[in-house]
Amino acid sequence: MNDAPPAPAATLVIFGAMGDLASRLLMPALVHLERDGLLDSATTLLGISHGKGDDDALREKLKSFVEPGTDGDAWERWAPRIAYLQGDFTDDALYRELKQRLAGNAIFYLATAPAFFGPIGEKLGSIGLLDETDGFRRLVVEKPFGTDLASAQALNARLLEHAQEAQVYRIDHFLGKETVQNITVARFGNALTEAVWNNRYVDHVEITAAETVAVGNRGKFYDETGALRDMVPNHLFQLLALVAMEPPNSFDAEAVRSEKAKVIAAVAPIQPEDAVRGRYLAGEAGGQAVPAYADTPDVAPDSHTETFVALKVAVETWRWHGVPFYLRTGKAMAARDTEIVIHFREVPPTLFRNTPNTELPPNRLILQIQPGEALTMEMAVKLPGPLVKMVPASLTFTYADAFDLGHRTGYETLLYDVLIGDQSLFQRADQIEGGWRAVQPLLDAWRSGSPDDYPAGSTGPQSADALLARDGRSWHEIA
Incomplete structure (x- = not known):
């Protein structure tokens, strides 16, 4: 990395945090950013998945692809800032609890099956979690974004009914x-x-x-x-x-x-x-x-x-x-x-x-x-x-x-x-x-x-x- 300034503090909420994407790619990348001084020390991670678990279980899962030699210190700084929330992505109760736990800047990362992109976006928007009154709220969507033209148009319409285009980040890791x-x-x-x-x-x-x-x-x-x-x-x-x-x-x-x-x-x-x-x-x-x-x-x-x-x-x-x-x-x-x-x-x-x-x-x-x-x-x-x-x-x-x-x-x-x-x-x-x-x-x-x-x-x-x-x-x- 070059001399870029640290990013503002935020809570990174990862839906599907127990999956391979989070442990294999996202967590190592966050550790690298920490190592390079590009994250605010108040940045935290809240992982959401349907399976039983706790904070320690999520930390153990996310640690699996972190390199202990070069990134050990950065991981040690990250680990206490990781928490776990169990819930069903389609259950309103999950979003009510999530709303109580969040304040200020938040990023919602959909590391889930594509079938959940629309429902999660709707749930977040309906309960007010995409409202930016007290900080930015951003929605990161992995591919595949639709399966053809009609489904892509429908998914765009569904997400943009609850979020502004400026809040939606359709991610393509090739571009990194x-x-x-x-x-x-x-x-x-x-x-x-x-x-x-x-x-x-x-x-x-x-x-x-x-x-x-x-x-x-x-x-x-x-x-x-x-x-x-x-x-x-x-x-x-x-x-x-x-x-x-x-x-x-x-x-x-x-x-x-x-x-x-x-x-x-x-x-x-x-x-x-x-x-x-x-x-x-x-x-x-x-x-x-x-x-x-x-x-x-x-x-x-x-x-x-x-x-x-x-x-x-x-x-x-x-x-x-x-x-x-x-x-x-x-x-x-x-x-x-x-x-x-x-x-x-x-x-x-x-x-x-x-x-x-x-x-x-x-x-x-x-x-x-x-x-x-x-x-x-x-x-x-x-x-x-x-x-x-x-x-x-x-x-x-x-x-x-x-x-x-x-x-x-x-x-x-x-x-x-x-x-x-x-x-x-x-x-x-x-x-x-x-x-x-x-x-x-x-x-x-x-x-x-x-x-x-x-x-x-x-x-x-x-x-x-x-x-x-x-x-x-x-x-x-x-x-």
Whole structure:
């Protein structure tokens, strides 16, 4: 972290505090913020869950992913500020007791199943817990936010009946990554990049989010969701929006979010002929044997849910007209790799047409988001020797080599921003609905038919390669 001031004190109320999200990601992030001096010492945590327990049980659960060596002191300061409240998320009595226990600033974090987002928001609003008379009240909602356009619109309407848009923080942990935030700096902070960030110089853009992990024990959830719903309208479209948006007038949250919303609104509805869906077969991925998706526990025998998606997306703005954006995401793939690749147009070969054995690979800018955070520019250089022969070379900046990042979950920046009231990295209602609107034709078309098969540990189905091959292009190799 940099020299940011401590956030104002607040009570962080986590619904679903005994779940994996709270212990695996949220608590370690809060401990890191404490360690870095970014939390007020009066900040507290109140965990709510339906199971029996007490303060000590919650502390023990939340401690499970805290690193004792580097974060032990910060955890010791946090532990006395953690309390537990047992209750049913649909029971009015829970909210009456919660109201008695709260005063001043409060953040309500819905780390629950999506079915509870609307009911919890309604209960909080109806009893007055979202009233900001004596301090700010903010509502943090995890994904998935809806399952299609109609359900997303209904959930937005339900929440916004009780809260203002400025109180709702629709969280996407991808946007907490340093490299994701650096997209705007790399573009707008450097004259060289912004000058060529348009359809005159860019040939196409790739956005990849590949995972080696399979569905595992999440068969029931994933079979109802699939790769398209799970990743595209949120994660991948947010990355697309950061790449494609126009320069905002400032880094004020609404200025940034408005430009991102314009991009998502400009995404043409994606038609089935510009999309591929796949499903992994048995194999090995990430060093682990992986059973076929169809053999995963709790997956329906007649399931046609996809575990891989590849899309060709058109952003119909003046800047990006004619530049295809290729998006892909999948599970049980060859490597864990989230990256954005900007492919620039080829250099005219006129100067080198009579030079033997010379290749002129197009320049590429690669923004690596995970597992390592880095920026790489691929350029052509002369091979040493008497002949003029060009070969590709890479100029790479790696965050871990330049900065002491420590172990972070990606939630640190997002939680800090919620506390200080900065919504720049959070989705607005129109962005959510715009993303679903773009993929709705695929949701409709994919109610029938079956995905294409691909072996676990591969880069996806052959039809994904064919999607780019028909345009004379190929995917950047994941590694």
